[in-house]
Amino acid sequence: MTTGTPSLLRRAAGSDFLLRFRRNRNAMIGSAIVLVVVLVAILAPFIAPHDPERINMLAIWEPPGSDYLLGTDSLGRDVLSRILFGAQVSLIIAGSVLAVTLTVGVVLGMVAGYFGGWAETLIMRTVDVIFAFPELILAILVAAALGTGTVTVIIALSLVWWPGIARLTRSLVLSVREEMFVDAAIASGTPAWKILVRHLLPNIVSPIIVRASVGVGFIIMAEATLSFLGIGVQEPTPTWGGMIRDGLASLRTDPHLALYTSLALGLTIIGFNMLGDGLRDLLDPKVRDR
């Protein structure tokens, strides 16, 4: 009986969000594109017409046609299949970077904001130092020091991205910490970790989600840039950045590789950025009230 009203309210709030989501053009277009990219990434092994890594020296630089819908590259590998599998590589790296940066950033940001003291000083000084580097150049430095490869890319990009999340989390915690319900929890003897997880986290989660969703597009872009420069994920793994580099080198004679791959990469990032913008409009109360 007593639980009836809250659950009704919750359902109303949920449908309200869905309604506003559907009315938001950015969110709708963005989520449609993202959905396609995610599906492609998951289904790549089933829908790719060829093995993305199989070299066929009898079919190098085939133009787009019936055998190879988007043509082949300098080693006779099917461009379409490589684009489809490239989506998988991009999303796996973006997902891993997001998971690492959210975990590290939120935990350190909460520790800094809630406990203060030397922990805060140490964490925030580290954040300041990382911010003093141009993002991509720091990632290049790390990649150069650790050697190339998927794991290196994830480490390099995570290192660059967690400070933003940590700084945001800290500032959110600082403002929520002043609320009465936190005082009440402290007064009733709730352990600190429980206050952080049960009372603070739910109240700061939506701006963090917004920040993360806006970041996905940029993480994908940064990964592609490292691969483009040749210091990211290495051949023969198909990466959009690496494919565009190869394609640019033979743009005059065989433009299909660079153009189609650039299109796939550009559209994917546009999709993620539109979804991120849409979510920000929907979840950020400052924007919503306008």
Add this chain to the structure above:
Amino acid sequence: MFTFVVKRVLGLIPVLLVAITLTFLANQMVPGDPIQTLLSDHSGNAALEARLRTAYGLDRPLIVQFFDYIWSILNGDFGLSFRFAQMPVIDVISSSLMISPILALSALAIAFPLGLLLGTLAAIKQNSWVDTGIILVLVAGISIPNFALASFLVYLFALQLNWVPVAGWGSFEQAILPVTLLIVPAAAYIARLSRTYMLEVLRTDYIRTARAKGLREKVIIWRHALRNTLVPLLTTVGIILGGLLSGTFVVETIFNIPGLGSLAIQAIFARDYPVTMAIVLLFTIFFAGINLLVDLTYGLIDPRIRLGGNRA
């Protein structure tokens, strides 16, 4: 103001120290022995090996090497290149030294007013088709990586229309495409921010007052509102410049421009770490210097910054 300047300049020291330490550590962590690589065919020649080790200072304890590294950098000496045997790093990079900053700064000089103009236009026509159109272009401009955009632009303007050269460096025509590629994301970013700031400013009381006393809309926008959107925009110049500097790595690689960015990438592949690290350090110093300049300008414009000194 004086204490503010001193504080900010002193604040740079730990950042640079960390940057130097990081580059030094990165140098150490790198796999392989650079001297063995350098020796290649002469790997059995112990006398030569010892001589090279002394020349590169690699025969001393790590901690001595570290302080020596700091001391040398303070004196503008970045050590010797691994790729070009016994050639000082400074000689390797000296001819490329100015290209990346020139590219980045000229792009910024065009992107800033362009972005400001687009953002302001979108803001004053809010929710019209002009606004929607500009926003679409901005989303694309921010989202499409410069090397992906490069494939379209090079294909269209250099290969199909033959308007500009495909690559190279030295003439004005050769600079058009690379600078354009740097301008697009920067201008889009600036436009997006200036649209937001402009919309905020247009809702303030003093704009309402200006309208109430019958000022023309043009004067209100371009004289009153624009000034107050400029102030928050100024703080983002640092971020934008960071993006532009990173962009030079890509653009220089695409167009075979002999700047620091492409040199750094070549050095990474050649395992010429002293050169890579010197370039990273130079970029960081340049970046920190610009940020310092922005901070100081901001403090000059807005007294609350230099008096409060409390950063959010």
